[in-house]
Amino acid sequence: MPIEDRSPSGASLGHPRKVQPVKPRPRDPERTRAAILDAATQEFSAHGLEGARVDAIAERAGVNKRMLYHYFGDKDALFLAVLEAAYADIRRREGEIDIEGLSPPEAIAEVVRITFRYFQQNQHFISLLGSENLALARHVKRSRRVKQINQPIIDLLGKILVRGARTGDFRRNVDPLQLYLSISGISYLYFCNIHTLSVVFDRNLKAPAALAEREAHAIDVILGYLRA
Amino acid sequence: MPIEDRSPSGASLGHPRKVQPVKPRPRDPERTRAAILDAATQEFSAHGLEGARVDAIAERAGVNKRMLYHYFGDKDALFLAVLEAAYADIRRREGEIDIEGLSPPEAIAEVVRITFRYFQQNQHFISLLGSENLALARHVKRSRRVKQINQPIIDLLGKILVRGARTGDFRRNVDPLQLYLSISGISYLYFCNIHTLSVVFDRNLKAPAALAEREAHAIDVILGYLRA
Amino acid sequence: MPIEDRSPSGASLGHPRKVQPVKPRPRDPERTRAAILDAATQEFSAHGLEGARVDAIAERAGVNKRMLYHYFGDKDALFLAVLEAAYADIRRREGEIDIEGLSPPEAIAEVVRITFRYFQQNQHFISLLGSENLALARHVKRSRRVKQINQPIIDLLGKILVRGARTGDFRRNVDPLQLYLSISGISYLYFCNIHTLSVVFDRNLKAPAALAEREAHAIDVILGYLRA
């Protein structure tokens, strides 16, 4: 089941700072705004909140630096906008999970798989979260929009767990939130620390085989834990 | 089983930048070096590699800024020194795990527990890893000392898995490295994103009850997965 | 004898930059121009020529920034327009001085009183003069309209002095211009430096009692000097 990247940008970590600015048509506020947001997503995820350069964002977006302030206020506000877009994207993605007609184990496997692949394809989101936690979540705290954004996925897991318990597939009394954090965590660590882990264990964790192995393991762990 | 913090510093995230500089006795190279390293650990973990300020480190350490360069070369070299110290510390900690006389499930539970508590008490290590991965592991790549530092824990897990398979407690064919990454991940995500998760789910994840709940869940997941 | 403020705006120093924009009816050039001029008077007097912000003026006036350029050319030209309006206003006010039927001392007292109150109620004018002198009078130099604007008041003083000399009330050979500068100066300093003087002498110079005392003193000095 292929999963397209619909994140605000195709940014991924690890690219040096060379850029192909996509000049937006002038006098097209919508496009300009989007270009800035996209460039900012790349820059912030590639270099962190403190490491990101406003000049680089402007250049990447192909707009005048002044526009960043025109549209977003300042660097921190731009970062919040990027975060909100990223959160909105993951919510959208999780909302599309379709478990219609799947058995409880198959449904859980699907959730794990999608989670794994989402992190794989959106490593910039992991980086953004890192910056925001370094900043003690001070941007997100001021945002109403991000709060409880993950509730739907918790609810979905809750339903699958109930169904699985009823069919006898799953153990009982599993907290959906704890489960969600474990599902995420198993995938998250892998991508979050992919560079250091690759060095420390002297393996190329980005290789397709390694990725497939990890994905299979993630499903194994969660289903192994849940089985009655 | 209480676990004391033996990390190079008692640093934890979230502290503002005010500091009580502990002036080392002048003309005491050993102490000066240690003071700088400790201060740097705090500063780097609190503000990230890019966000850390050389001046702040010097002030925190109570030494002249010039000393940082005298002892460590430059900011990046200092960061690497901090990383190496952090890795050395975790290796030391993992080397102390004692599973003598424990059944395989008890041994695994102990590993999970110690891992969870280590991250809990050394959140600065998580922050440092974040910075290093943002930097594409470029410091660690140059370091011989960090490589394969985690091998002992993999070996330990391997032994426990073999024993558990023989006793019939555990499933067979579990890759110790994959297992290690899962054990870590389940705890790691929690502390890595503790600030944003607290906001997004509107819970105080630092509360003792929440921590205890998470720790128990982590053990449940791993043992649940491993059981034959 | 109460004197209403008829200056182009009711601006006075010391107000922070928050504003209630009075949106002029669109398509009403007269009103738009007046709104801009009024807003500019406030902004320039509150923040000085260099400190004034074109954006703030536009916002204050409730018009599009482009209009400032449409109606006035540029910031400097707008400043000159403000200055000219201020000069015109003070000329108008001085032209209204009525000494009909007053004895020479009473007439002089009236001039001093009106001068004092004018400065009191038009402190923005003092501020504008400060900016213009800082700019070495470069705007006013280019303006024909401001030159000799103060001639009428000099002429008036000259007449009173002649009359007073004839009646024996006043000393002879008083230069009306020098007298005018002294009359102005005695009031001017008080308002020009009201903030620093209040701090340096630890008094509230804006208090009604302080103002009344100063006004009486101003009259005393001038009449004391002039008496034969």
Next chain:
Amino acid sequence: MPIEDRSPSGASLGHPRKVQPVKPRPRDPERTRAAILDAATQEFSAHGLEGARVDAIAERAGVNKRMLYHYFGDKDALFLAVLEAAYADIRRREGEIDIEGLSPPEAIAEVVRITFRYFQQNQHFISLLGSENLALARHVKRSRRVKQINQPIIDLLGKILVRGARTGDFRRNVDPLQLYLSISGISYLYFCNIHTLSVVFDRNLKAPAALAEREAHAIDVILGYLRA
């Protein structure tokens, strides 16, 4: 009685921004600090607080821009330092007034004369006061050192007034503070608005003859007012 300019700098208004940087010997903190303060006095008085450029100050002082921040903190703190130095200077000057052996009228004349000449030779002080009042005295308010700096001159005037009343030279019940403000005001306005007044009255108020005439008039007014 010639009066040398001992102000922190020989700055006077009206000079364009070209500069002869006086490079201080490096590694001479005292000199560096003084050079910055002197350059800042010139720049602030020539262009106002908002119009002054930090770069220009550094260039004028012949030091690296970073030094301004090293020694003074930021632009506002530097401005306060300039103000304090200016106030200290005028206090020093007023403290040197010597009325020993002078009759009360002669003593008052001396005070007026010195005041007039001080303003004449220190027009930068007038400019600085203008900036500070535009800033609502917000710098001076935070300074303990500036408060009541002018008390000595008030005390001096008080003594002369008492003596003059006793000798029958002066009228009674003159408030020394009000008198001081008048003495200052009569000179202050002239220099404060020298550029606009020169234009408005189409005279060269800087000409020696004009200055002498004004000084004589100032003495006349004050003594005329005070005479019994």
Next chain:
DNA sequence: CATGAATGAGGCTTCATTCAT
């Protein structure tokens, strides 16, 4: 070993002004 002054590059932000509609 230790200090504090000094540096030049570059950071974020804001300015007055003009363009396209």
Next chain:
DNA sequence: TATGAATGAAGCCTCATTCAT
């Protein structure tokens, strides 16, 4: 007439680092 997007220059300030003592 009126609008809001767009611009390039420049403003204040801070950075990691080195020099002179």
